[in-house]
Amino acid sequence: MVHLLRAVLPSLLVAIVNGATYSLSDNIVGSDFLSTFTHQAIADPTHGRVNYLSQADALAKNITYANGNTFIMRADDTTVLSASGPGRNAVRIQSNAQYTTHVVVTWPAAWEVGDNWPNNGEVDIVEGVNGVAPNAATLHTSSGCTMPSSTTQTGITTGTDCNAADNGNAGCGVQCNKANSFAAGFNGAGGGWYAMERTNSAIKVWFWSRTDSTVPSDVKNGASTVNTSNWGTPFADFPNTNCNMTSHFGPNNIVINLTFCGDWAGNVFTSQGCGSDCVSFVNENPSAFTQAYWDFASLAVYQ
Template identity: 40%
Template sequence: MHTTHSFLALGSILTLLGSAHGYTLMNTYDATNFFDYFNFFTAVDPTSGYVDYVSETVAMADGLARYQNNQVYLGVDYTTSNPASMRASVRVTSDISYTQGLFIADIAHMPEAACGVWPAFWMFGPNWPDSGEIDIIEGVNLATTNSITLHTSAGCTVSNANSLPGTTTVTSNCNQDNAGTGCQVTTSNTNGYGTGFNTVGGGVYAMQWASDGIYVWFFQRGSIPADITSGYPNTANWGTPTASFSGSGCNFNTYFANQNIVFDTTFCGTWAGVVWGASSCASYASTCNDYVANNPGAFQNSYWLINSVKVYQ
């Protein structure tokens, strides 16, 4: 395993300090190394999106992926009208897989709300959905708030009772085959997603994956806990999670394992496309694919700008 800034390598003093809160920094992905440890997915989109996931070579040449002002830029094609191979975008996956840990992403900008767009920051394991999926940031079309979701095989039901007030439980059955929705909560903080997120300068999403549950916090820029910025995160200081998935109805050690980190931006497909007709976007085009094909300028702000992703275990 590649380890970046491992406390073990820095001596026993830092190891003891890191272990005081139960977590040791294992990997840092940022503008010094991100593309060395994330690979570019180039297969057909599993969610049937109107998207052409391009290779690293093409992405770098066309400016869809790059280091920019000490940040990681992941974008989409916003200039080509009616592209021959659907709209170009990138999907990147970490080389290293993880089982449990604390995952902290400092993000300056995420794709803004736009008809047809479907951005996500998530994790998933092999033989999907047997090893689970954790969707930390996700939404479609003109959504103004984040949806946080788990997907599993049959047999995992969770409680969201300890989630932040204003968070709404959509489903508690995480079984992917139960209407295909997984167990999902929707949030009410517009600063945590899309245009609102970017307006406040972004922020930090932290996901704790443990034997007793999966927990997600959001901290907007200017309100990030000092223990995160200092590199010694202590979840006990953070208050109620934005989303809390726990309870005796799911064995988290069984349903979640060996997951890789993913950032992507797709279009239409099995979510944004399926709900197109029921959204205000339908007034712009009869189908999601038609709109995305013929309105490239709508996606100029459909990009990720990542300061860092840090993994603690």
């Protein structure tokens, strides 16, 4: 999940995997997001200090904006909130389409989740709170899914038990080895690309900064085909060694959201040096959320 995160996303590409090479089959640009994603005006499942708006309300309040090759979703940055009223206006959108075996190439991504959580799994591609780098990729599942402590990856394993019922739903995570993979370092570099490949044998996540000379050409140029076998070692590798991917992961939707405080960010707000009370901070400091937004140019589907 993403909390207190500014991210600029020139492109979001989703690929349905039939092998190592995938071809472009669809492209979603600007206002197309309004018909291919649903604004979820729901209570935040992570109990954040947020008020998710419907599409009509988000458009009317300019919390969502779509035009040409631009789709933006942001947080309210002008309103001082009443302690007894609803949370800060923001947006949570979910793709109408669901994906099983697939690849996602984004600048950057958010997360994916299935119905009947956690039984169909959750894959967090960009996950962090309170501006603390680096990024972490994390899986959350039902019981019976664990990861090895050592595998072929460049990142650092921070948890091996994927069961959402254990360890306060910490999941099995891998911390990226690049400081500019999240928050100020990510923004300062002008963004970057995330890629996630999900098959029945493994889930893998890659990251390249915009200034990285090793960005694969098919990723960098939004090519008509992509080939994951040329992408090198991922920063996160979740193999099926002790986790049956087909039973722990079903069809997943892409979810992109902004939320504040809640189960994770709120609990570590003080320990990360952000202040004494996350909810009060969100209520009283609207200008702190001026840079809390997502900006997409396109979403392309590969098969």
